[in-house]
Structures are given as structure tokens and as C-alpha cells.
Amino acid sequence: MSQKVAVLGTGKIGEALLSGMIRSGWSTADLLVTARRHERGEELAARYGVTVTGNAEAARAADTLILTVKPQDMGTLLGELSPHLPADRLVISGAAGIPTTFLEDRLPARTPVVRVMTNTPALVDEAMSVISAGSHATGGHLAHAEEIFGAVGKTLRVPESQQDAATALSGSGPAYFYFLVEAMTDAGILLGLPRDKAHDLIVQAAIGAAVMLRDSGEHPVTLRENVTSPAGTTINAIRELENHGVRAALIAALEAARDRSRELASGSG
Ligand SMILES: NC(=O)C1=CN([C@@H]2O[C@H](COP(=O)(O)OP(=O)(O)OC[C@H]3O[C@@H](n4cnc5c(N)ncnc54)[C@H](O)[C@@H]3O)[C@@H](O)[C@H]2O)C=CC1
Numbered sequence: 001m002s003q004k005v006a007v008l009g010t011g012k013i014g015e016a017l018l019s020g021m022i023r024s025g026w027s028t029a030d031l032l033v034t035a036r037r038h039e040r041g042e043e044l045a046a047r048y049g050v051t052v053t054g055n056a057e058a059a060r061a062a063d064t065l066i067l068t069v070k071p072q073d074m075g076t077l078l079g080e081l082s083p084h085l086p087a088d089r090l091v092i093s094g095a096a097g098i099p100t101t102f103l104e105d106r107l108p109a110r111t112p113v114v115r116v117m118t119n120t121p122a123l124v125d126e127a128m129s130v131i132s133a134g135s136h137a138t139g140g141h142l143a144h145a146e147e148i149f150g151a152v153g154k155t156l157r158v159p160e161s162q163q164d165a166a167t168a169l170s171g172s173g174p175a176y177f178y179f180l181v182e183a184m185t186d187a188g189i190l191l192g193l194p195r196d197k198a199h200d201l202i203v204q205a206a207i208g209a210a211v212m213l214r215d216s217g218e219h220p221v222t223l224r225e226n227v228t229s230p231a232g233t234t235i236n237a238i239r240e241l242e243n244h245g246v247r248a249a250l251i252a253a254l255e256a257a258r259d260r261s262r263e264l265a266s267g268s269g
């Protein structure tokens with residue numbers, strides 16, 4: 001028997017997941033989507049050939065519902081779904097900060113809820129999706145969430161108490177790397193390189209470093225030491241990074257992201 005999956009609030013993350021599920025072989029006949037704006041629904045239907053429906057109908061028809069609205073919109077969406085949700089449907093939340101108890105309190109008693117924090121590299125099947133069970137979710141529900149999010153990259157189970165930290169590290173993580181590339185491209189301009197060449201050099205350095213981090217089995221410190229020649233160029237750059245407190249800035253930045261995730265727990269912004 002086919003399992004119907006509905007993506008509710010199909011914006012950037014919802015669409016990235018939807019497109020990845022289709023790329024990895026899910027039948028569009030088993031996928032439903034909802035959108036707040038009519039034109040957005042039409043766009044998704046035309047682009048993917050999926051059925052676009054309302055939230056209440058998706059709640060009635062789907063076996064698994066994936067909620068990809070902003071945290072601030074989660075309360076309203078749950079209010080629209082709850083009266084129509086049959087027992088035992090799996091509800092997966094992709095929202096930052098929102099605890100599973102927020103959903104459980106607003107859905108029919110004993111609804112299994114799974115919380116997932118993915119990231120935008122889902123668009124290129126390189127996401128990291130961090131998965132936690134709510135009070136009524138079983139191993140089978142977690143495995144189903146892994147099957148869905150496995151379509152767009154890697155998955156990792158963590159206790160829900162680690163979700164705000166995971167959001168700071170990997171949910172927001174790609175933004176930090178884009179920020180670094182942007183800043184280093186500016187540095188290239190300062191050093192006299194044309195912007196397009198500076199961009200290409202830094203992006204390839206980032207890709208090379210990322211593949212080595214993933215595949216070499218070496219610790220990042222060893223990889224950095226291998227680049228850092230005695231009395232060479234790199235150590236001069238590292239000294240400036242340390243002088244400007246970049247390590248401390250990163251620690252403080254991720255702590256601030258974690259704190260914001262905790263604040264979003266109220267679901268009201
Ligand atoms: N953008 C990112 O890098 C990541 C975002 N997230 C989480 O994913 C969620 C979505 O983020 P984005 O995709 O960036 O936002 P988005 O704004 O692109 O998408 C949210 C969509 O939900 C729709 N929506 C709101 N209320 C609705 C309702 N009642 N019924 C139907 N549709 C409704 C909006 O019209 C919008 O299209 C957020 O909770 C965010 O915390 C998680 C990981 C990474």
C-alpha cells in the first residue's frame with residue numbers, strides 16, 4: 001500500500017524536500033502539497049506535477065504530514081489541521097525552535113510527532129537533517145522520517161535536547177560558509193583580483209577543503225597544519241584571524257543562534 005506524504009507550507013525548505021523526494025523516485029501520485037498563496041500552489045503543480053490541496057484536506061488524506069512553515073506560523077497551521085487529523089498520522093515539523101510538545105499540545109492526543117532540522121543543501125542532495133522523536137513517536141516513525149529526509153542528504157538522530165544546538169550548527173551552518181566566501185572574495189578584490197576570479201578561487205578552495213574534511217579521515221587541525229608552512233604565508237593569515245578573535249566570534253555567533261532557536265520555542269516569534 002502506498003503511503004501518502006503531504007508537505008504543508010511549501011516555501012524554500014518544503015520545495016527543496018519535495019524536489020529531492022521526486023528526484024529520488026517518490027511517485028508524484030503519493031505526494032500532496034499545500035501553499036498559502038494560490039499562485040504559489042499553481043507554480044508547484046506546474047513545476048512538479050503534484051496535487052495541490054488545502055491544509056484540512058491534506059490532514060485527512062495524507063499518512064505523513066511535513067510542516068515546513070515558519071515557526072511564527074506553526075500555531076495557526078496546527079489549528080487548521082487538528083480538527084481534521086485522524087488518529088495515528090505522523091506529523092513531522094521542520095521548523096526551527098519549535099519543540100515537539102508545542103505540536104503535541106495542539107494536535108489530537110497521542111499524535112506521533114517527529115522534529116527535523118534540515119538545511120538548504122537539500123537542493124543539491126547534500127543536506128544534513130537532524131531528527132528527534134516526540135513523546136509518541138516510535139522507532140518506526142523515526143525510520144520513516146529518515147527515509148523521507150534521506151532523499152536529500154544525510155540524517156542524524158539526536159535527543160531533542162540537542163536540537164537547538166544542531167539548528168545553530170547545521171540548520172544555519174551553510175549561511176556562515178557563504179558569509180566567509182563573501183568576505184574572502186572581498187579580500188581577493190583588495191589584493192587586486194577580478195571579482196569572478198576571486199570567487200572561483202575561494203569556492204574551489206572551499207570545495208577542496210570540504211571534501212578533505214569529509215573523506216581524508218584527518219582531524220581539521222592536522223589538515224590546517226599541513227597547509228601552514230614554517231615562516232610561510234598561511235601562519236601570517238592565521239595570526240590575524242586569532243588577533244581579530246575570529247574563533248571567539250564564531251563561538252559567540254553559534255551561541256546566539258542557539259539562543260534564538262530557544263526563544264522561538266514559544267512559536268510566537
Ligand atoms: N531556510 C532555511 O535555511 C531553513 C529553514 N528551516 C525551517 O523551515 C521552515 C520554512 O523556512 P523557509 O522554507 O525558509 O520559509 P519560507 O517562507 O520560504 O516557506 C514557508 C512557507 O509557508 C507558507 N505558509 C505559511 N503559513 C501557511 C499555512 N497556514 N498554510 C500553508 N502555507 C503556509 C508560506 O506562504 C511560505 O511559502 C521554517 O520553520 C524554518 O525554521 C529549517 C532549516 C533550514
Ligand SMILES: O=C(O)[C@@H]1CCC=N1
Pocket residue numbers: 096167171172
Ligand atoms: O534562520 C532560520 O531561522 C532558519 C532555521 C535554520 C536556518 N534558517
